[in-house]
């Protein structure tokens with residue numbers, strides 16, 4: 001054992017991580033040392049001992065207003081919408097747009113045995129979340145006669161399986177040179193005394209470092225440089241668990257470009273003051289997102305004179321980033337703050353017995369991508385109707401929301417509305433689904449179906 005490392009562990013009160021050293025094989029020892037060498041124990045100690053940041057959120061919340069927003073009224077205004085659509089279309093046609101799909105989370109609430117992107121979500125087709133997103137990127141590329149490179153972020157727990165799955169499925173039709181899979185970093189978790197946890201006798205428990213790890217991973221993997229080399233100027237960002245993302249929506253991109261925004265965020269009007277979404281706010285001219293769990297309830301419940309919610313904008317984790325902004329922010333990648341969350345983590349006790357806790361027992365540290373927002377120039381928010389763009393798979397049944405069943409229903413309802421707008425009726429209770437390769441949006445669908453018909457059984461348009 002390296003005496004310097006042993007001394008460091010002692011100094012930071014983490015010597016228990018070597019408790020089973022004598023029982024380990026040489027390869028296991030080498031792996032453990034490699035893992036321990038990478039940890040910044042000083043940082044972990046600081047994060048653990050940091051007082052909860054309640055005061056910080058209170059101060060922000062006190063001054064918070066809603067930032068200038070492009071609302072549903074703007075999207076419904078033909079002049080405004082057409083102009084944005086044209087601007088976005090030109091950027092897409094010129095190959096200036098790429099897509100980042102983050103899929104490094106462990107999907108613990110869903111309890112699925114594979115990476116969440118492999119979860120079957122198509123209400124008729126059973127397509128996986130990955131297939132839905134990949135086909136959407138491909139459908140958009142074809143729609144605008146362009147190439148949209150796709151950058152998929154995995155994490156050590158999801159990387160190998162995801163790479164195997166996507167390769168086996170030929171990237172669902174996207175040319176392999178236009179798909180880059182890159183892996184984010186990890187962070188250890190600590191117990192109530194600030195001690196790191198052992199997952200195995202020779203392995204410390206670690207988990208992905210949050211979607212805020214995207215920036216560092218984009219830079220370290222060379223994916224940001226790849227985008228720049230291709231002439232990509234803006235990256236559309238979405239998370240794998242929301243199959244309803246309006247991927248590379250030309251109007252959203254157009255509003256982003258027209259406002260000279262370096263980071264645009266799509267938002268929904270919150271359905272209740274304490275809805276579990278990040279609150280998009282403006283403080284002293286800068287846009288911030290305050291997590292629902294950090295926003296004191298009295299601020300969440302504030303209303304305007306007409307009774308409407310003051311802080312109405314909820315983030316759905318869809319953003320458009322300027323590549324220059326990401327490049328400029330790359331120095332900041334390692335200094336984005338860590339947020340703390342108390343979670344259940346199984347661990348080995350002093351005797352080497354595996355304990356699966358009933359109650360949350362560990363502090364996890366995660367970075368959030370939206371902490372880049374206050375540094376972005378001209379950041380704007382764009383409203384979307386949740387029925388058109390937001391329903392994420394989070395929970396296993398029998399949860400009351402965000403279960404696969406809810407999401408499948410939301411997809412079918414959306415596509416039934418597209419069909420109805422195209423003059424096709426869907427009989428009550430009938431499930432429908434439209435592949436983005438058939439039509440990536442309602443307007444395209446209109447040109448492809450015969451009005452006046454009625455769908456009477458489950459139908460998948462592909």
Ligand code: UTP
Pocket residue numbers: 102103104105106107108109110116153155184208209210211213239240241242366394
């Ligand atoms: P969530 O925080 O909802 O996590 O991530 P999750 O993994 O889907 O589910 P739980 O909380 O373990 O049940 C929202 C999105 O951000 C991605 C996830 O893959 C998901 O698409 N994410 C999250 C990452 O890419 N990396 C992370 O470290 C965390």
